[in-house]
């Protein structure tokens with residue numbers, strides 16, 4: 001009998017497929033549907049730092065909704081945002097009652113401002129963990145790599161000092177020395193790292209001569225950067241690794257487990273295929289484990305990470321030498 005259980009950030013998950021933060025996890029009905037379809041945890045749709053700051057500023061007397069020329073608009077927006085925070089906490093409470101899988105709250109942030117105190121409310125509402133989606137596009141040439149990194153460390157320090165539920169960071173790969181930075185992040189009090197954030201791709205419409213968004217959903221082809229870095233970082237980090245971007249089926253999930261991930265997150269595939277893909281993917285993982293005589297995920301997790309010398313060469317080969325060396329005309 002094959003056992004799909006896995007540990008992620010100290011949480012026991014019944015299988016490695018988590019639903020990533022998205023519209024799929026923004027309301028109770030959908031969360032119930034994801035749980036029923038077999039997912040082992042959900043990461044709630046993110047609250048944004050700005051949404052929390054609206055409330056913080058108001059309580060500090062800095063925010064006056066009646067000020068300025070767009071009074072009514074601001075006023076309306078202010079109350080909408082107040083409402084959003086309460087709704088978010090209520091969603092955590094309702095989801096905890098409605099399903100028996102871990103509920104991971106999510107905040108999208110880019111500074112360590114006062115919003116960090118809101119993490120306490122999230123913990124009190126009953127969330128099992130908190131995922132911080134931190135993203136600063138290092139597009140300012142005046143900023144040095146370490147300035148960028150310091151923002152991440154400040155956020156981690158502040159939030160980990162507020163709460164005791166496990167915290168993960170969901171990040172991009174835009175760092176000076178990625179392996180070194182990821183390792184140092186893992187040596188803080190975080191319990192997990194979610195690699196890598198996927199952003200709307202940038203494209204240009206040459207007829208309209210304007211910037212447009214690229215593909216909204218990923219494909220399995222988008223996974224390779226994350227797969228490489230999960231494989232490289234397994235064994236080098238002091239927290240769990242979770243994969244996001246391009247995981248569309250059970251075969252994709254197996255690749256990330258072999259590279260060393262504790263769990264994977266799926267989003268695009270569910271939008272494209274429906275929640276039924278969760279069960280199909282879990283079946284694929286089970287069938288593969290049976291075929292390869294594995295009884296538990298721990299028996300093969302990280303088997304193909306960079307830890308062996310042969311794999312080091314493969315993970316670090318960034319050129320197409322082999323391809324061009326053997327390609328026939």
Ligand SMILES: Cc1cc2nc3c(=O)[nH]c(=O)nc-3n(C[C@H](O)[C@H](O)[C@H](O)COP(=O)(O)O)c2cc1C
Pocket residue numbers: 020021022023045046047106108133170196197198216217218219244245246247265266267268269
């Ligand atoms: C419609 C949609 C909404 C999303 N909303 C969020 C969000 O609120 N917070 C977040 O951290 N990621 C968000 N994401 C990113 C996903 O969680 C995920 O990291 C990304 O889509 C890559 O995974 P995938 O290849 O399985 O789609 C969103 C993605 C989609 C497609």
